[in-house]
Amino acid sequence: MRITVIGTGYLGAVHAACMAEIGHEVLGVDVDELKIAALAEGRPPFFEPGLADLLARTHAGGRLRFSTSLREAAEFGEVHFVCVGTPQRSGSFAADLSHIDAVVDGLGPHLSEPCLVVGKSTVPVGTAARLAGRVADLAPAGDAAELAWNPEFLREGTAVRDTLEPDRLVVGTGSARADAMLREVYAPMIEAGTPYLVTDLATAELVKVAANSFLATKISYVNAMAEICEATGADVTRLAEAIGLDDRIGSRFLSAGLGFGGGCLPKDIRAFLARGEELGVERSLRFLREVDEINMRCRQRTVDAARDLVGGSFLGKRIAVLGAAFKPDSDDIRDSPALNVAAVIKLQGAHITVHDEEAVDNARAAFPHLDYALEPAKACEGADAVLHLTEWRQYRELDPARLAAVTRTPRLLDARNALDLPHWRNAGWTVRALGRPAA
Ligand SMILES: NC(=O)C1=CN([C@@H]2O[C@H](COP(=O)(O)OP(=O)(O)OC[C@H]3O[C@@H](n4cnc5c(N)ncnc54)[C@H](O)[C@@H]3O)[C@@H](O)[C@H]2O)C=CC1
Numbered sequence: 001m002r003i004t005v006i007g008t009g010y011l012g013a014v015h016a017a018c019m020a021e022i023g024h025e026v027l028g029v030d031v032d033e034l035k036i037a038a039l040a041e042g043r044p045p046f047f048e049p050g051l052a053d054l055l056a057r058t059h060a061g062g063r064l065r066f067s068t069s070l071r072e073a074a075e076f077g078e079v080h081f082v083c084v085g086t087p088q089r090s091g092s093f094a095a096d097l098s099h100i101d102a103v104v105d106g107l108g109p110h111l112s113e114p115c116l117v118v119g120k121s122t123v124p125v126g127t128a129a130r131l132a133g134r135v136a137d138l139a140p141a142g143d144a145a146e147l148a149w150n151p152e153f154l155r156e157g158t159a160v161r162d163t164l165e166p167d168r169l170v171v172g173t174g175s176a177r178a179d180a181m182l183r184e185v186y187a188p189m190i191e192a193g194t195p196y197l198v199t200d201l202a203t204a205e206l207v208k209v210a211a212n213s214f215l216a217t218k219i220s221y222v223n224a225m226a227e228i229c230e231a232t233g234a235d236v237t238r239l240a241e242a243i244g245l246d247d248r249i250g251s252r253f254l255s256a257g258l259g260f261g262g263g264c265l266p267k268d269i270r271a272f273l274a275r276g277e278e279l280g281v282e283r284s285l286r287f288l289r290e291v292d293e294i295n296m297r298c299r300q301r302t303v304d305a306a307r308d309l310v311g312g313s314f315l316g317k318r319i320a321v322l323g324a325a326f327k328p329d330s331d332d333i334r335d336s337p338a339l340n341v342a343a344v345i346k347l348q349g350a351h352i353t354v355h356d357e358e359a360v361d362n363a364r365a366a367f368p369h370l371d372y373a374l375e376p377a378k379a380c381e382g383a384d385a386v387l388h389l390t391e392w393r394q395y396r397e398l399d400p401a402r403l404a405a406v407t408r409t410p411r412l413l414d415a416r417n418a419l420d421l422p423h424w425r426n427a428g429w430t431v432r433a434l435g436r437p438a439a
Pocket residue numbers: 006007008009010011012029030031032035083084085086087099102103120121122123152153154155156263264
C-alpha cells in the first residue's frame with residue numbers, strides 16, 4: 001500500500017521505517033527540514049536501537065522516501081498516519097492540538113482519491129470525532145476521505161520491536177472500508193497472531209490514555225511504597241519483588257526510584273485530568289493528581305537524599321551525574337527526571353558534571369549551564385558524590401574500585417535501584433538508594 005507518515009519524530013520515524021520494512025511504499029513528512037534531510041540520507045535524527053539498520057534496509061529497498069510537503073503526501077498516500085506531537089500546553093495541563101489541527105487543515109483540501117487519515121498521536125477523547133468532521137468538510141471529493149484512530153503503544157528504547165511485534169492493535173472506526181484498509185496495512189502482524197481490536201473513536205482514544213495512566217499509577221504506587229519503606233527501614237526492591245510474583249500484579253513497571261518522565265506519561269496524565277475537568281468527571285480521575293504528586297516527590301526525595309549524602313549542603317560540592325535521558329536506550333530528555341534533579345542541585349550551589357553516552361548533545365543544548373563529560377570516570381573526577389539517575393547498562397558494568405580512586409569521596413546514590421550495591425560497598429563506597437535502608 002502507499003502510506004504516508006506525517007510527523008517523523010520518535011513515533012513517526014520508527015513507524016515509517018517499520019511500515020516500509022513490512023513491504024509498504026512509504027513517504028515520511030515533517031516540517032522540520034533538518035530531520036527530513038537526515039532521514040532522507042538514511043540517518044536517524046535521534047538514537048533508537050535498531051532504527052539505523054532499519055532505515056538503511058528500507059532505503060536500499062527503495063520503499064522509503066521523505067519530504068516536507070503535505071501536498072505531496074496528500075497526492076501520494078492511500079493511508080495517512082498522523083504522528084505529530086501533542087505536547088502539554090504552556091500554562092495549562094491540557095494538550096496542545098495545534099500541530100494535529102495544522103496537519104488535518106493542510107492535508108484535507110488536497111485529499112482527492114479515496115483514502116484514510118489515521119490518527120496515531122495521543123489526544124484528548126473527543127478529538128478524533130472533531131477531526132473526522134473536519135476531514136469530511138475539507139476533502140474535495142466528499143466522502144472519499146475518512147478518519148480512523150489507531151493509538152500507538154511503543155516504548156522508546158524498544159520502539160522498533162514494539163512496532164513490528166505489538167502486543168495489540170487498536171483501531172477506532174465505524175467504517176468497514178477503514179477497517180479493511182487497516183487490516184491490509186497490518187496484515188503481517190495480524191497473521192502473526194497480534195490481537196486486533198476494533199472500537200468506536202472515543203474508546204480508541206481512551207484506551208491509549210487509560211493504558212498510560214495505568215502504567216504511571218503502577219510506578220507511583222511502588223514509589224509511594226518506597227516512601228513507606230524509608231519511614232520503616234524496609235526495602236522497596238524486596239517488597240516489589242515479592243508482590244510482583246503474584247501474577248495478578250506482575251513484576252513489570254514496579255521499579256521504584258526517581259519515577260517517570262519523558263514526552264508521554266507526565267503530559268498524558270495531565271491532559272487526561274484536564275479533559276476530565278472539561279467533561280465534568282474530574283472525580284473519576286482525581287487519583288491521577290496524586291500519581292503526579294508522588295512522581296514529582298521522587299525527584300525531591302532524590303535531591304534530599306543526595307544532600308544528606310554530602311553532609312547537608314551542596315554549596316561548593318562536586319557532584320557527578322550518571323545519566324541524562326529520561327530512560328536508558330534513548331537520547332530523549334523531555335521532562336527527564338535526571339536533568340531535573342541535576343539542575344535543582346546546581347541551583348543549590350553544587351558543581352555538576354553529567355555523563356550520558358547518547359543524550360549528551362540534547363542535554364547540553366537544553367541545560368548549557370551544566371558541565372558534561374564523555375566518560376563516566378571523567379564525570380566522577382574529584383566528585384564528592386556520584387548520582388546514578390538513568391539506568392544505562394554501561395553503569396552496571398562500571399568497576400567501582402577504579403571509579404572510587406578518581407572521586408574525592410566515594411559516595412553513591414542509586415536513584416534507580418539498578419546497581420549491585422554490595423559490590424560498590426565492598427569497593428569502599430558509602431552507598432544510599434531510594435526506598436532502601438542505608439545498611
Ligand atoms: N514517543 C513515543 O514513544 C510515543 C509517542 N506517542 C504520541 O505520538 C505523538 C508524537 O510523539 P513524538 O514522536 O514523541 O513527538 P516528536 O516531537 O518526537 O515528533 C513530532 C514530530 O511532528 C513534527 N510536526 C509538528 N508539526 C507538524 C506539521 N504541521 N506537519 C508535519 N510534521 C509536524 C515535528 O517537527 C516532530 O518531528 C504524541 O502525541 C505522543 O504522545 C505515542 C506513543 C509512543
